[in-house]
Amino acid sequence: MNVRRRSSAAALAAIAVIGAAAAPAAAADPSSAPSASAPSEPSGLYGTADPRYDGVWRQSLALLAQKTVGVVPSSKAVDWLTGQQCDNGxxxxxxxxxxxxxxxxxxxxxxxxxxxxxxxxAVGGRGDVVESALTWLKSVQNKDGGWGYTPGGPSDANSTSLVIGALTVTGTGPEQVRKDGKSPYDALLAFALPCAEDKGSGAFAFQPDEDGKLLANADATAAGVLGALGEGLVTEAGEKTDDAACTDAEKPTREQAAANGAAHLADAVAEDGHLKSALGGSADQPDYGNTADAVVALAAQGGVEKAAEPLAWLEKNAAKWAERSGPAAYAQLIFAAHATGTDPRAFGGTDLVAELNATGPGPQGAEARDTATASDQADEKDEKKDESGFGLWWFVGVCLVLGIGIGFLLSGRNKKRQP
Incomplete structure (x- = not known):
């Protein structure tokens, strides 16, 4: 993520968001955000936290997660998202x-x-909106074939992978979308670390540091594995493979880079069953978001068994995190469940689908009744904790530059659907 603020106050604030729901790969300059007080809950939006920094993000993940599990989202929720689009797409x-x-x-x-x-x-019926957005994405592709968070910004692994997913699920071959002869895969593989690295062997970096060195980042690695596989935000398990090991090559293929990244993630979760994050000398903390990303990446690259250990840890520990973090976190866990063939309605004793539905307008059909019940139960709690993007995800940039990673959702293998 690009850092817009490097003050000690920002670093301290970033500690508070470690392990929160995934947010986009880099954050807008806080000075550009509206200065007014937090807006009231817009009709159709999921979550009750200030939407200024993650409204579109959490809405997109919520709708996609609902469709993934066969829930028909509220038309009001879909209209809210389409209404956020600029005229340029x-x-x-x-x-x-x-x-x-x-x-x-x-x-x-x-x-x-x-x-x-x-x-x-995924929800369908919005082909004009999708086409306009794809046209804009193509128009801001960098000369190296990748994308940065903002138009014209240097390419990064997370943003490039997320756009690869958008191109793939809409039937647009990423390898055909080129700038100066470079494809998105050319840009992405430039962020892959060689196996000889003492730390981060086979991982992906977010971007080169100020000295041009690639530093391993769990967030970027989960993103890079799925991007290299040509996947989007929703994936099913790939074919079972042997235990991955990092294998050097003069110019690794996309598949080899994905396998190397998966080997790095497998090593990272082997000891505790989850990824960790820390900042500025603070104690290591479980990184729920990136652990969920790792589950999706491991399953997509090498089958369900590769993701079994971190999946079990999430089922046991992630419910409270999702309750605090809101729609995007519930969606992230649903993606992890889907990628591993796990029932999201019985995820460690939590019905992720009902909980997600209860954070926004009721879905269409029978699921709406379940949502009403879950919503009534939620109203009985003394206090509903902050949801979704925690209102200040621009601090995420601090975390990523320090190699922490807050958890960026990237997955794939969406079945193509006509809009």
């Missing part, structure tokens, strides 16, 4: 007044746009 994290045209101050980005593409393609 791009999406920003949140537009308080969609009737007002986007201008130079509107912080449109590739991550929210690519996520919205995948969600709206």
């Amino acid at each position: 791009a999406f920003a994290p949140f537009r308080a007044d969609p009737s007002k045209a986007c201008d130079a101050k509107t912080m449109a980005d590739t991550n929210n746009t690519a996520a919205a593409v995948q969600a709206l393609w």
